[in-house]
Amino acid sequence: MSTNDFDLDQFKATYFEECAELLIDAETRLADLQHNPENVDAEDLNAIFRVVHSVKGGAGAFSFDQLVGFAHIYEALLDRMRQGQIQITEEIVSLLLTANDILTNLIQAAQDGISVPEEDFVDVKNKLNLLAFGEDDSSPVEDTETTATSDPDKGLKKYLISFIPKPELLQHANEPLLLVREMKGLGDLTTTVNTDRLPNIQKLVSDEAYFSWNFELVSECSLNDVEEVFEFVTEDCELEITIASPDDTSDQADTQEVSETSPPQTSAPEKSLETTKEQAVAAMQAPTIPSPPPPAAPGQAPAAAASPAAPRVSSIRVDLDRVDRLVNMVGELVITQAMLRQQVDNLPPELAAFMAKGFEDLGMHTREIQESVMAVRMQPVKSVFARIPRLVRELAAKLGKKVELETSGEHTEVDKTVIEQLSDPLIHMIRNSLDHGIEETPEDRIKVGKPELAIVNLSAEHRSGRIHIIVTDDGRGINRERVKSKAIEKGIISADEHLSDEAIDDLIFSPGFSTAEEVTDVSGRGVGMDVVRRNISNLGGRISVQSRPGKGTKFVMSLPLTLAVLDGMVVAVGKEKFIISLTSIIESLRPAKTELHKLSNGADVVSLRGEYIRLVRLHRLFNIPNAQKDPSKALVVVVEIEGGKQVGILVDELLGQQQVVIKSLEENYDPVDGISAATILGNGMVALILDVDGLDAMARQVNHRSDRNDLENENTDTTLLSENSKSLIQTADISEEKVDIPLSKETQNLEVMEQN
Amino acid sequence: MQNNSLVAQENKAVTSTTDADGTELALPEDSGQEQFITFTVGEQEYGVDIMSVREIKGWTETTLLPNTPDYMRGVLNLRGVIVPIFDLRCRFGLGETEATNLHVIVIIAVKDRMVGILVDTVSDILTISNSDIRDVPKMETLIEEEYLSGLVTIEGRMVALLNQERLFDTQAIETGISASLTEET
Numbered sequence: 001m002s003t004n005d006f007d008l009d010q011f012k013a014t015y016f017e018e019c020a021e022l023l024i025d026a027e028t029r030l031a032d033l034q035h036n037p038e039n040v041d042a043e044d045l046n047a048i049f050r051v052v053h054s055v056k057g058g059a060g061a062f063s064f065d066q067l068v069g070f071a072h073i074y075e076a077l078l079d080r081m082r083q084g085q086i087q088i089t090e091e092i093v094s095l096l097l098t099a100n101d102i103l104t105n106l107i108q109a110a111q112d113g114i115s116v117p118e119e120d121f122v123d124v125k126n127k128l129n130l131l132a133f134g135e136d137d138s139s140p141v142e143d144t145e146t147t148a149t150s151d152p153d154k155g156l157k158k159y160l161i162s163f164i165p166k167p168e169l170l171q172h173a174n175e176p177l178l179l180v181r182e183m184k185g186l187g188d189l190t191t192t193v194n195t196d197r198l199p200n201i202q203k204l205v206s207d208e209a210y211f212s213w214n215f216e217l218v219s220e221c222s223l224n225d226v227e228e229v230f231e232f233v234t235e236d237c238e239l240e241i242t243i244a245s246p247d248d249t250s251d252q253a254d255t256q257e258v259s260e261t262s263p264p265q266t267s268a269p270e271k272s273l274e275t276t277k278e279q280a281v282a283a284m285q286a287p288t289i290p291s292p293p294p295p296a297a298p299g300q301a302p303a304a305a306a307s308p309a310a311p312r313v314s315s316i317r318v319d320l321d322r323v324d325r326l327v328n329m330v331g332e333l334v335i336t337q338a339m340l341r342q343q344v345d346n347l348p349p350e351l352a353a354f355m356a357k358g359f360e361d362l363g364m365h366t367r368e369i370q371e372s373v374m375a376v377r378m379q380p381v382k383s384v385f386a387r388i389p390r391l392v393r394e395l396a397a398k399l400g401k402k403v404e405l406e407t408s409g410e411h412t413e414v415d416k417t418v419i420e421q422l423s424d425p426l427i428h429m430i431r432n433s434l435d436h437g438i439e440e441t442p443e444d445r446i447k448v449g450k451p452e453l454a455i456v457n458l459s460a461e462h463r464s465g466r467i468h469i470i471v472t473d474d475g476r477g478i479n480r481e482r483v484k485s486k487a488i489e490k491g492i493i494s495a496d497e498h499l500s501d502e503a504i505d506d507l508i509f510s511p512g513f514s515t516a517e518e519v520t521d522v523s524g525r526g527v528g529m530d531v532v533r534r535n536i537s538n539l540g541g542r543i544s545v546q547s548r549p550g551k552g553t554k555f556v557m558s559l560p561l562t563l564a565v566l567d568g569m570v571v572a573v574g575k576e577k578f579i580i581s582l583t584s585i586i587e588s589l590r591p592a593k594t595e596l597h598k599l600s601n602g603a604d605v606v607s608l609r610g611e612y613i614r615l616v617r618l619h620r621l622f623n624i625p626n627a628q629k630d631p632s633k634a635l636v637v638v639v640e641i642e643g644g645k646q647v648g649i650l651v652d653e654l655l656g657q658q659q660v661v662i663k664s665l666e667e668n669y670d671p672v673d674g675i676s677a678a679t680i681l682g683n684g685m686v687a688l689i690l691d692v693d694g695l696d697a698m699a700r701q702v703n704h705r706s707d708r709n710d711l712e713n714e715n716t717d718t719t720l721l722s723e724n725s726k727s728l729i730q731t732a733d734i735s736e737e738k739v740d741i742p743l744s745k746e747t748q749n750l751e752v753m754e755q756n
Numbered sequence: 757m758q759n760n761s762l763v764a765q766e767n768k769a770v771t772s773t774t775d776a777d778g779t780e781l782a783l784p785e786d787s788g789q790e791q792f793i794t795f796t797v798g799e800q801e802y803g804v805d806i807m808s809v810r811e812i813k814g815w816t817e818t819t820l821l822p823n824t825p826d827y828m829r830g831v832l833n834l835r836g837v838i839v840p841i842f843d844l845r846c847r848f849g850l851g852e853t854e855a856t857n858l859h860v861i862v863i864i865a866v867k868d869r870m871v872g873i874l875v876d877t878v879s880d881i882l883t884i885s886n887s888d889i890r891d892v893p894k895m896e897t898l899i900e901e902e903y904l905s906g907l908v909t910i911e912g913r914m915v916a917l918l919n920q921e922r923l924f925d926t927q928a929i930e931t932g933i934s935a936s937l938t939e940e941t
Contacts, residue, residue, distance in 0.1 A: 328836055329836075331836065332835070332836045335836075576819075576820070621822070621823075622822030622823065623822065623823070624822075663836070663837075663838050664838070665821075665831070665838055667837070667838065667869070668837070668838060668839050668840055668869045668870050668871060669821075669831065669838075669840040669869075669871075672821050672822065672823065672824065673822075673823060674822065674823075675821070675822070678819075678831065678838050680833045680836065684833055685817065685819055685833065686818070686819040686830075686831050686832060686833050686838055687819065688819065688821070688822075
């Protein structure tokens with residue numbers, strides 16, 4: 001059936017998703033163990049055990065045999081560890097770490113539908129096997145399986161079992177039906193049920209146990225085996241087991257026979273029981289996949305329920321699409337609300353006053369909804385950080401270095417969209433730190449008086465509405481001499497250029513720069529830190545480096561908390577409105593005529609406190625008519641572009657600061673130079689978000705094409721760009737609503753915001 | 757949402773009629789018919805496949821995109837989605853439309869994108885047999901030749917059927933604006 005296949009695929013997807021989460025949990029807890037092997041938290045071991053158990057359970061349901069096989073051994077070892085039968089040593093912990101890595105590989109392989117060659121992990125498997133099962137004989141602790149098989153009692157016996165559950169039995173998530181089934185597996189079973197306690201239907205409580213049973217079991221098994229069936233319910237029932245000779249026929253006159261397959265006692269409470277049982281079992285059993293039956297034998301269900309309960313999961317899994325839809329709708333709501341708010345101003349004063357109060361509340365609630373919805377998308381960076389320890393382990397082993405990773409702030413939350421984009425740059429940075437940052441060998445470190453074990457620190461924190469991710473190492477620091485000579489050699493800087501230390505450090509982000517003497521397979525695959533910087537700046541973030549020779553290097557990534565909304569400055573050029581991201585704005589000012597200069601290549605510059613900043617004339621790049629062309633009468637918004645350079649964007653005026661919802665322009669149209677995305681303003685009109693890096697590139701091209709300059713001459717404006725372009729002419733009148741209170745045009749050297 | 761379900765229904769109708777190998781083959785007179793929405797630009801009448809039409813709305817002010825061809829009339833906000841608007845008159849080289857409130861924007865789906873076309877009026881819904889559709893005669897290098905999928909005569913008027921995929925999907929080719937872009941298909 002094709003529908004079944006489809007369902008199964010869906011469950012598989014859920015399973016792998018869950019595996020990923022579980023592995024992250026296991027990895028984190030293993031890291032705890034590693035740091036503190038003497039003082040192990042039992043909960044950690046239990047949690048890792050549960051993870052492996054869940055992975056195994058799900059794998060069984062989908063018949064990933066290789067995965068099941070490995071998980072089983074791994075689980076067995078963990079089980080012995082948590083029972084205290086195996087001493088936790090560093091060696092064991094590192095074995096566990098390796099086992100976890102193999103488990104991850106096997107899950108990945110299962111997901112890709114391939115199998116891993118057995119020899120890849122057979123060593124570890126054997127080691128685990130030895131530890132988990134090898135010492136069984138010497139272990140005095142009873143093992144249910146061994147006792148069952150080594151039982152000396154043979155021959156048929158007849159057990160008379162009286163089983164009277166207490167009312168709470170069902171509430172404790174036990175299921176008599178499972179007990180009956182299990183006994184049936186032991187031998188020939190006759191069941192009689194006593195329904196005397198069953199009350200009137202009005203008084204019936206659905207989760208109370210009313211029935212009691214008498215069983216006659218004819219079997220070869222030992223008394224132990226029979227008792228074991230009831231092991232988990234002994235506290236919730238009155239149980240009496242007597243042995244009679246097989247031919248003994250004692251009759252219970254006042255009881256009625258009940259077919260085992262459809263016992264009425266369970267049918268009533270079953271529904272309500274189902275949920276509680278599932279919750280309790282969920283953490284121990286296979287992942288919460290609704291339809292395939294849990295792979296564990298039915299008899300294991302009570303066992304699971306009786307074990308210490310896993311911490312309650314108070315979260316739900318939601319499709320990201322649904323959240324996105326919600327975010328979109330809330331964006332619309334915010335826009336509609338702003339639109340209505342503007343209409344209120346047009347009402348007669350007495351009505352307006354009345355409406356104003358309502359709108360104030362509405363505005364507050366909308367803001368709150370927006371914040372809450374955005375919070376739904378927020379996730380701790382833990383999911384990215386959790387992959388790093390393994391990376392560090394593998395790299396350190398490969399490079400022959402001794403490295404310890406310290407992490408902090410993994411609970412710092414950031415939008416899902418950012419999380420997804422974060423992984424690659426972060427991995428690259430960690431690779432870089434291990435490969436280039438840390439000294440070649442442990443001996444080298446000892447020589448310079450440092451501990452053999454190098455430390456790489458990875459941390460995350462919130463700072464002024466952004467997330468900072470910091471990678472620090474205590475390695476040799478940036479070798480500025482070498483960086484500089486390399487940069488000269490590659491033609492990135494000229495030989496006579498004088499650079500500050502910071503500027504030299506910054507060179508490592510230049511395209512085509514790599515100081516590694518030889519290309520290793522760790523980093524230096526032709527792509528370098530320039531890619532990291534580009535990726536990060538694509539996210540609206542920045543990366544900087546601080547280094548102290550011989551002491552270490554520190555990389556700081558600063559990223560916006562979300563890619564769905566942006567704090568923007570609304571600016572006007574002619575009749576057009578544009579948004580400039582607030583994070584890139586340094587300041588805005590109106591230059592005096594004396595501060596404006598022209599270079600020989602036609603570029604305009606403005607001098608600002610002794611520095612020269614290139615002007616980008618937006619009206620010219622975009623062919624906007626009726627814009628203010630004289631910089632001394634317009635405003636210059638100084639923005640920071642890639643590489644920490646500054647350019648001044650010439651605009652008519654600032655209209656105000658606003659949080660905007662980012663909308664893709666490319667969804668229905670092609671990308672447009674100088675525009676990064678679009679948004680919708682309070683009046684329902686689309687406004688374009690400027691791509692300042694793109695504008696800078698455009699401005700340079702225009703300068704190349706034409707060295708004519710037109711500070712005064714307005715006619716040349718329209719001829720500078722390609723012939724296909726047209727001047728922007730508003731074809732109909734619109735009521736020009738200002739989005740916010742216009743900032744005073746007279747303000748000179750207006751400091752919009754200071755970047756810290 | 758209502759709109760969507762309608763479209764879904766229509767799409768189903770399309771698949772069932774165009775599935776020539778299936779049982780629908782038994783109803784040739786049915787499968788050979790298509791419906792078009794027609795609209796006028798000046799004197800000329802054009803038609804687009806009704807299945808691709810998502811919405812028809814009056815002209816509203818758009819936000820102009822810088823450095824785009826003349827016929828690209830900017831973008832507008834269609835319930836939170838940014839939709840580009842093309843001026844059909846201008847696309848056929850007849851000058852820009854002086855858009856007023858009486859002008860109409862027809863929102864159509866072109867592959868997985870949504871675009872709006874600015875026209876003068878919407879006139880009719882036509883049901884046309886495939887056999888009535890005539891090829892566009894080979895003329896000089898008129899733009900129409902390439903962007904029309906056929907011609908149809910209804911009650912003495914000629915209706916030109918648009919090939920919207922050619923018309924708007926490849927709009928970048930001529931202008932070279934985004935020639936460097938790699939289209940993911």
